[in-house]
Amino acid sequence: MRAIFLILVAAATLAIVSTVFGGGYAINIAIVVCIYVILASSLDIVMGWTGLFSFAHAAFLGIGAYTAAILGRDFGTTFWLNLPLGMIVAGLFGFLLGLPLLRAQGHFLAIMTIAFQTIVYLVLSQWTDFTGGQYGIEVEPVAGFTTLSSYFYLVLVIAVICLIAIRFLTQSRLGDALQAIRDDETLARTIGMNTKAVKLVALAISSAFAGGAGVLLAYHIRGVTPDDYTVLASASIVAMVVLGGRGRFWGPVLGAVLLTALPEMLSILTDYKHIFYGGVLILVTMFAPQGLAGKFSRWRAR
Amino acid sequence: MILFQQFLANGVVVGSSYVLVALGLTLIFGILKIVNFAHGEFYMLGGYVAVVGTQVLGIGPLPSIVLVIVVMVMLGWFIERAIFVPIAKKDPTNVIIASFGLSILLQNIVLKIAGPEPMLARSGLPRGAIQIGNIFLTSERLAIVALAAVTVTALLVVLKYTWIGLSLRAMSENATVARICGINVRRVGVVTFAIGAALAGLAGALMATVFTVQPNAGSLIVMKAFVIVVLAGMGSIEGAIIAGLALGIVESLVTGYLGNGLRDIVGFIFVMGVLTIRPQGLFGIQTDRS
Amino acid sequence: MAIWVKAAAAAGLSVMISSVAISAAFAEQLKLGVSLPLSGPASLAGTSIREGIEFAVKQANQKGGVFDQDVKVFIEDDEGNPTKGVTAVRKLIEQDHVVGISGTYVSAVAAAESKVAKEYKVPMISAGSTSSAVTDANTAGDPWFFRAFPGSRAQAKQTASDTLKKLNAKTVAVLYENSIYGKSLADEFKSNYEGIGGKVVAMEAYNPGDKDFYSSLTNVRAQSPSAVYIAGLMDSGAQIIKQAGELGVQTQIVGSGSMMSDKLIELAGPASEGFAVSSMFEPSTPNKHGAEFAKEFRAAYKKEPDVYSAIGFDSMGLLIEAARRAGKPDGAAMQKQLLNMPDFPLSQGPDRTTAKFDDKGSVEFKVGLAIVKNGKREWLPFD
Structure with missing residues (x-):
């Protein structure tokens, strides 16, 4: 319960800071932060809790976004239908990818997710008739939430719901099962756990959340273009989880906030922000391998 | 048929560069088990060192190749010691993230220094086409294939007859047993990493004479190199040679007969397919890790 | 609180x-x-x-x-x-x-x-x-x-008419970058060029940043069009021009506005001789x-x-x-x-x-x- 209270406090702080102290620009960043918090936390379901390194999270983000855009274009469906459908389609793809993925071993698994990510990107950018190719597809704003600040509150509420859901999930029996697999898969199998089914469910849920984040992103930018869904985007989501700390509830949240907001604060140094970003990733993995949340809890334990 | 011959020749040229990049990666990824995303940046840096050698210093193509190898060996040595070893000691999975950071870092440092314009390394070879039967090629393209063949042969000899080759092969079989047998794993690691970096740099230098080099030149080729290594089987030198050439040829045929847009997708579809049927890779052996 | x-x-x-x-x-x-x-x-x-x-x-x-x-x-x-x-x-x-x-x-x-x-x-x-x-x-x-x-519509219209009338090319193969820039130019070029009586024999997309065009150009050579129109950026454009020369593609090459650069001539070398580029500004304007x-x-x-x-x-x-x-x-x-x-x-x-x-x-x-x-x-x- 303490975690849920903290989530609400954090959300309220974000809302106050961005609407009272900042204008549209701060709200804009706050929206992107919320979307990436969902992404990083959902990736952590498979990465932190089951130890699967996935470089395909931006692909699921894209699948969700394009599902919403294509449904809106071809059937005129609204946000309230597109959001669950985007999650379902992304979750389905996650499940389908999981079937061959979970048979692969070790590093092959990471390579397979990269291959999947690249294929999704190339399909989005090249299947012009269906996805609009490089032109992308326009998305109308959500009715009733057309202003930036009202849309921000919508995204914030959805992000809070997602975080609470993820919190419950990781604290549930499924979470225990995932942790058992991460710690010792052979042992988990020996005690009669269907480890593959558990992992498959985790991957599908994680992808579904990413798809939901994609729907939110599509309505935020009011359109979809393939360049938001590259392997680089996937890698930066992985970086958020690692920077914040794997397998800790607050780790990915912290990582997403830092890595989304940091480049914005750095834009005074427009010319050097990527150099700085790359340097930070190296230094964090060298000096805080368990992520910042890990560092923090160790410091508190002391 | 005339078209087919030309497509085949194009594929062999591009495939040769894939082989060089993938060989370096198969040593680093396949044997040391380091997932190094910055391998593509070694390729890119090799290209820029060749530009510096041939354009700025004006020392001619062959001395420039030596310069590329020396610089890349030093860089590989430094990066392995200063970044990867300390990280791997604490948590090996974090190496992926560090290498991703390194890739962004190197790309953008080069962007700041050299700018975004493409640069050409001068090969000093005569310009213009050479016609062999129905096939058109340039002397530079032929030189890529020839130099790749020489390098591969040299590498095979080194791996077969020297202590480093022996230790490497032992490590690729079983790292723990190799260590027990008294192999200095750390020394082998750093030498392997340096050789891998030099191979990528060499490939980049050769390709910079034909395709120019830009700060982001390595970002796609590193993905393809991973595909090749997985298809070939982790750490398999012969496999990487075959798979690298095959990917080059398949891409060329796909471009020729199906269109350019599909070229980059085939390798990835292929690797998904192979891993679906054989989760341990094309030539890999099934092992169960606990 | x-x-x-x-x-x-x-x-x-x-x-x-x-x-x-x-x-x-x-x-x-x-x-x-x-x-x-x-x-x-x-x-x-x-x-x-x-x-x-x-x-x-x-x-x-x-x-x-x-x-x-x-x-x-x-x-x-x-x-x-x-x-x-x-x-x-x-x-x-x-x-x-x-x-x-x-x-x-x-x-x-x-x-x-x-x-x-x-x-x-x-x-x-x-x-x-x-x-x-x-x-x-x-x-x-x-x-x-x-x-x-x-915009792309007017630029492509002008290039289509220049290609047909000024350069006397009746058939064209189009190579375009798969981006909004390249694709909009290529589509507009095709409809305009065919509208005034020319024939587009091939439309081939390439990915941004592509460097190897031997296979595409081999196909172009087989169709022997009287011109090749490239809608894309300078780096790929220079490679297409250079490689067309190496493969013996003997046609007029026409490029879109972003290829108006001295660097292109430097990179493509002698093959750039005769290359025509749609140009809105020259230092010698x-x-x-x-x-x-x-x-x-x-x-x-x-x-x-x-x-x-x-x-x-x-x-x-x-x-x-x-x-x-x-x-x-x-x-x-x-x-x-x-x-x-x-x-x-x-x-x-x-x-x-x-x-x-x-x-x-x-x-x-x-x-x-x-x-x-x-x-x-x-x-x-x-x-």
Whole structure:
């Protein structure tokens, strides 16, 4: 319960800071932060809790976004239908990818997710008739939430719901099962756990959340273009989880906030922000391998 | 048929560069088990060192190749010691993230220094086409294939007859047993990493004479190199040679007969397919890790 | 908790009040924004455009600035990515309080950014984005996204007619980059060229940044068209020209506007001889305003300006002049002025080209054709 209270406090702080102290620009960043918090936390379901390194999270983000855009274009469906459908389609793809993925071993698994990510990107950018190719597809704003600040509150509420859901999930029996697999898969199998089914469910849920984040992103930018869904985007989501700390509830949240907001604060140094970003990733993995949340809890334990 | 011959020749040229990049990666990824995303940046840096050698210093193509190898060996040595070893000691999975950071870092440092314009390394070879039967090629393209063949042969000899080759092969079989047998794993690691970096740099230098080099030149080729290594089987030198050439040829045929847009997708579809049927890779052996 | 919120709100309010007071004191300073790809693949053009923009600002400030103060420019890197671009534009408007934006180069990003700028009533002037779709999205008579040079539709139409009539090529193979820029040019070219009696024998897409075209060109050679039209960027264009020469493809090659660069001739080597490129600006331009810009740019930067620096120069110059005429740094007033500036000279296009924006925010002028002779581009006279 303490975690849920903290989530609400954090959300309220974000809302106050961005609407009272900042204008549209701060709200804009706050929206992107919320979307990436969902992404990083959902990736952590498979990465932190089951130890699967996935470089395909931006692909699921894209699948969700394009599902919403294509449904809106071809059937005129609204946000309230597109959001669950985007999650379902992304979750389905996650499940389908999981079937061959979970048979692969070790590093092959990471390579397979990269291959999947690249294929999704190339399909989005090249299947012009269906996805609009490089032109992308326009998305109308959500009715009733057309202003930036009202849309921000919508995204914030959805992000809070997602975080609470993820919190419950990781604290549930499924979470225990995932942790058992991460710690010792052979042992988990020996005690009669269907480890593959558990992992498959985790991957599908994680992808579904990413798809939901994609729907939110599509309505935020009011359109979809393939360049938001590259392997680089996937890698930066992985970086958020690692920077914040794997397998800790607050780790990915912290990582997403830092890595989304940091480049914005750095834009005074427009010319050097990527150099700085790359340097930070190296230094964090060298000096805080368990992520910042890990560092923090160790410091508190002391 | 005339078209087919030309497509085949194009594929062999591009495939040769894939082989060089993938060989370096198969040593680093396949044997040391380091997932190094910055391998593509070694390729890119090799290209820029060749530009510096041939354009700025004006020392001619062959001395420039030596310069590329020396610089890349030093860089590989430094990066392995200063970044990867300390990280791997604490948590090996974090190496992926560090290498991703390194890739962004190197790309953008080069962007700041050299700018975004493409640069050409001068090969000093005569310009213009050479016609062999129905096939058109340039002397530079032929030189890529020839130099790749020489390098591969040299590498095979080194791996077969020297202590480093022996230790490497032992490590690729079983790292723990190799260590027990008294192999200095750390020394082998750093030498392997340096050789891998030099191979990528060499490939980049050769390709910079034909395709120019830009700060982001390595970002796609590193993905393809991973595909090749997985298809070939982790750490398999012969496999990487075959798979690298095959990917080059398949891409060329796909471009020729199906269109350019599909070229980059085939390798990835292929690797998904192979891993679906054989989760341990094309030539890999099934092992169960606990 | 409640007390804390109140305290925070009070603090926020006081910050807002003081920032209003500060901005009132400096209300006269003209602040303009720039959004360009300065990293990533598109930075090749972005850095060149930036030089033209900075040159326009420098020139204005040397002449005493606007409203008796230097013009202040805020530059954001949009990385050629729509999400980053939207954030950059919001930042420029909300945080830096700019009243006009020059940007951007990638058409997909410009499309996303223009929606935001319109919302805030801040006029944007394209810094290189060519696709006609972005100005087409404007409301007729009330455009917020301007382009001070012809869009893809007009450019492709001119090139199609030049290819058929001036270069006498009856059949063409089209190679285009799979981006909005390349695809819109290629599609428009095809419909125009076939409309006036030419025949397109092949349409082949390539991915941005591709370097190896041997297989595509082998196919082109087999079809032996009388010309090849390339719609794409300079780096791939140079490779296509060079490799076509190596493969013995003996045809006229025609390139889109972004290949108007000396670097292309250097990279493609002797194969670039005879290469025709659609060109809106040359350092040797007959446009007197443009020639003056070229002279001053050369003196300041010790290098030749190119079409990108000219685009940046015109884009920023227009914003500064619109603010000066509006008499106050106000986006809506500037937009009105922009629609009424048929006397403002542009450095691009033929002599006496002016910023006569149509009701969709686009400028039409005749796009020239340059042909490489002895390693130098020579401009064919406008007819």
